[in-house]
Amino acid sequence: MPYDEKSISDFEATLKSHARQLVESLEQGRFGEAVEMIHRLNQARDYGLYVEVGKLTRELHNAIVKLDLDARYKHGEPSQMADANDRLSYVVEMTEKAANRTMDLVEECMPLADYVSQEAQSLATDWKRFMQREMNADQFRDLTRRIDQFLSRSLDSGEQLSGHLRGILLAQDFQDLTGQVIKRVTQLITEVEVNLLQLVVMAGKVDRFAGIQHDHEQMRTERQMSDKKVPSRGEGPQIHADKRDDVVTGQDDVDDLLSSLGF
Amino acid sequence: MKILIVDDFSTMRRIIKNLLRDLGFTNTAEADDGTTALPMLQSGSFDFLVTDWNMPSMSGIDLLRAVRADERLKQIPVLMVTAEAKRDQIIEAAQAGVNGYVVKPFTAQVLKEKIDKIFERVNG
Structure with a gap:
């Protein structure tokens, strides 16, 4: 991959050496040189960022094409x-x-x-x-x-x-046919998941170059809020009813619950 | 005894219709959603409502609330037959005034039991 660890470590190595020179110049009172170092630091960061963002954009494009998310028909x-x-x-x-x-x-x-x-x-x-x-x-x-x-x-x-x-x-006989079809769709979902995971990894690299910090705490809270679905919306059949506390496992449970409510 | 069966899946409506016929209820009508069911209830003297919860435009719980809010309909017994199995939802349905709650998949025996119980209480 072009946006591999090497380019990041090169970038980080340049940052380190320039930073060291900057500190040195400052300590020895060579302020003109210090300003020059700050300028070079900026350049290195900008250059690294442009190059890597360019590479990542290409990779992102490829990944999205690979995901094949377009719902329309192409070339029949x-x-x-x-x-x-x-x-x-x-x-x-x-x-x-x-x-x-x-x-x-x-x-x-x-x-x-x-x-x-x-x-x-x-x-x-x-x-x-x-x-x-x-x-x-x-x-x-x-x-x-x-x-x-x-x-x-x-x-x-x-x-x-x-x-x-x-x-x-x-x-x-539908069971055989639908079973095969569902298995293929499950396979596709697994592939999509792998590709999405790669996108997440790429996004992480962009963050590292750009020095972006995310507020994970807030993101988690937001997700929890949106997960709290409105109960009247309905969820459909529960697949893992026996593993959840907030779900009944059968008619007996429903009857118990209703009778506890005075039904 | 005229019964309205509301479910968005035609096969489920057919199963319930068949089970009701076996129990001696032959006068049934069908609706595929709350929005089509409500005008039917308002214009056709139904004595009993069997409804699913999760339906495309108007859910069963909203239909139940609409029925309970309508002066002329609020006495109709409502049996919910649904795959919705969260405790909160069952409590919500009870608070909205449901008369019985059957979770899918269900058996003919369970459906009969709940219907008998509802009529016992309504007539008693």
Whole structure:
């Protein structure tokens, strides 16, 4: 890297030697020379700063290009960020489709299962009457007709039910596809994090050349203030509920909390 | 018994609608956000409101507050079904006058329990 430690140590070495000469001139009363040294110190600082800021600007530009943060499409190719956006939209779409497909099939299964259990219940009652010889010939003929009908409809329902269950099974294939997509997006985020970290390191070097001091205490306070989110905004699902004290871990916790409030 | 289900995800509305139907509540309507739900509540005699918290333009907690502030609506029992699980939020909802709070993911049994409890209290 061009803005390496060497240029900084060169710069610092120049500062030191000029400073030493400055002190020497002052102690020996050579004020003209001292002023000249102060001028050279300034020059060294300015020069170092210009050169390094120039280098850093180039590096910064490269790093930003590498980050590929531009959300637009370039030359018909999506940038990494636009691509990640597309991929996540695809995940939302796939999971929604799978959920709807599953619910469609479940809704179709329900009346079939209801028919089988209700009709079986009703037939069982009548069958019991027949076994206890509480049925006349006409009623028995009616019962056999109903059993016949039940058997043929159950056969159809059974086939439909297994077909739908297979459909529900297949609708879960989204997990494989969305899993792959999410893994790639996670990878991208890791890369972006590494590149951002490099930017932070570069910014640190600029600070060192320019002699800028940051008020870390104030920055921390500001961050804490902005972290305190308005509760009505909503945070969505908690991923690490078991590791946080301010979050409930389940319905039992909610019930306990509400009952402690007099609910 | 007419119930309004408010959630920005259509699949979640559908799940809740199905569970409610299993519990014998067949008269339901849906809204995808507080801003669409409020006029529906104001114009359509609803007896019960089931709402999510986190929604794009008007959140469930704001909808709850709007309902409680409206003379004609303030008696409607409100059940919150949400992924919001911070203690502060649950307390906030309780203070705003929620009648029940269910955290996602939830089971059919939990939903039934909370609804039964709400009606027990409302009718009792």
